Amino acid sequence: MTTHTRPLGTTGPRVSALGLGCMGMSALYGEADRGEAIATVHAALDAGVTLLDTGDFYGMGHNEMLIGEALRTAPAALRERAQLSVKFGALRDPDGGWGGVDGRPAAVKNFVAYSLQRLGVDHIDVYRIARADPDVPIEETVGAIAELVEKGHVRHIGLSEVGADTVRRAAATAPITDLQIEYSLISRAVEEQILPTTRELGISLTAYGVLSRGLISGHFTAERRLAADDWRAHSPRFQGDNLRHNLDLVEALRKVAADKGVSVAQIAIAWVLSRGEDIVPLVGARTRERLTESLGALDVTLDAADLAAIEQAVPQGAAAGDRYPAPQMAHLGTRE
Numbered sequence: 001m002t003t004h005t006r007p008l009g010t011t012g013p014r015v016s017a018l019g020l021g022c023m024g025m026s027a028l029y030g031e032a033d034r035g036e037a038i039a040t041v042h043a044a045l046d047a048g049v050t051l052l053d054t055g056d057f058y059g060m061g062h063n064e065m066l067i068g069e070a071l072r073t074a075p076a077a078l079r080e081r082a083q084l085s086v087k088f089g090a091l092r093d094p095d096g097g098w099g100g101v102d103g104r105p106a107a108v109k110n111f112v113a114y115s116l117q118r119l120g121v122d123h124i125d126v127y128r129i130a131r132a133d134p135d136v137p138i139e140e141t142v143g144a145i146a147e148l149v150e151k152g153h154v155r156h157i158g159l160s161e162v163g164a165d166t167v168r169r170a171a172a173t174a175p176i177t178d179l180q181i182e183y184s185l186i187s188r189a190v191e192e193q194i195l196p197t198t199r200e201l202g203i204s205l206t207a208y209g210v211l212s213r214g215l216i217s218g219h220f221t222a223e224r225r226l227a228a229d230d231w232r233a234h235s236p237r238f239q240g241d242n243l244r245h246n247l248d249l250v251e252a253l254r255k256v257a258a259d260k261g262v263s264v265a266q267i268a269i270a271w272v273l274s275r276g277e278d279i280v281p282l283v284g285a286r287t288r289e290r291l292t293e294s295l296g297a298l299d300v301t302l303d304a305a306d307l308a309a310i311e312q313a314v315p316q317g318a319a320a321g322d323r324y325p326a327p328q329m330a331h332l333g334t335r336e
């Protein structure tokens with residue numbers, strides 16, 4: 001069992017140093033096995049992973065219901081360990097389409113009421129809008145969550161994929177524990193403006209995509225056929241020449257990992273862990289096998305020579321292709 005923990009900002013709780021991102025158990029990465037997904041949540045809690053991340057729009061409620069079932073069927077001692085981080089705001093349709101974002105205060109209250117029911121809990125540990133609503137000032141959305149904190153429905157307020165200015169405005173409205181944003185060896189744009197800002201304000205990062213959605217996990221191959229509804233089938237980094245270039249980077253990283261006697265995924269996660277105590281990587285494991293591999297990263301210590309070898313294998317800015325398809329890039333905290 002892991003006892004590694006990290007603080008979630010200066011105002012939040014301590015959480016496990018690795019969080020479990022549950023999105024792929026319901027949506028966006030093709031079919032997942034429900035029984036194995038629930039077993040993975042149980043195994044994570046058993047291993048000391050307390051932070052579980054979800055969104056009400058992952059599978060239109062499916063992911064929250066799955067987590068709710070995992071919590072109901074877990075032994076009480078494990079259930080009580082769970083710290084739930086929930087995103088809201090993204091609008092869906094019955095065919096799975098996306099319809100923008102809603103951050104109006106009335107919508108925030110509506111979203112949380114449904115999430116509490118689906119999760120089967122009386123409070124959410126960290127609540128955040130998935131993308132800032134361009135039509136609603138962030139102060140109004142964060143202010144609405146602050147009211148939920150006062151009433152006890154939510155414990156803490158987080159942010160997701162917003163830029164440094166929005167982080168400042170949100171933090172001036174209410175205490176913010178963490179910003180959830182993509183950060184990996186091949187997505188390092190947060191280092192420029194966002195990390196200095198969150199550090200100044202005492203806000204942590206919960207880093208997603210630390211394996212770049214599997215691309216730099218060491219398990220992804222150019223031959224893998226992705227279903228049409230797999231988000232990666234439309235992601236620039238997974239296309240043609242970009243994919244071949246990016247997998248060459250993975251092969252360079254594989255040599256560094258082999259010299260250290262660890263796997264590619266472990267060295268990629270360990271690199272994010274090494275960026276600071278204020279960074280909590282969310283790993284998207286949806287099987288126990290992948291979870292076990294990810295947890296191994298907690299025991300990998302990278303010294304200066306290791307970090308230099310990693311940097312040489314995957315220099316900053318080395319990835320080919322943007323991290324999101326063009327229309328989605330406009331709504332992100334960093335445009336790289």
Ligand SMILES: NC(=O)c1ccc[n+]([C@@H]2O[C@H](COP(=O)([O-])OP(=O)(O)OC[C@H]3O[C@@H](n4cnc5c(N)ncnc54)[C@H](OP(=O)(O)O)[C@@H]3O)[C@@H](O)[C@H]2O)c1
Nearest residue numbers: 021022023053208209210211212213214217284285290293
């Ligand atoms: N705030 C946001 O905008 C945002 C956006 C995206 C995600 N998130 C959150 O962050 C979480 C993590 O993101 P992600 O799922 O894209 O991250 P990730 O960990 O970079 O990618 C997960 C994928 O990598 C593959 N993989 C291979 N080896 C693995 C290993 N040892 N451990 C884990 N995965 C391995 C898995 O694919 P196979 O199962 O096919 O092997 C898995 O689907 C999500 O679950 C979600 O909660 C937030």
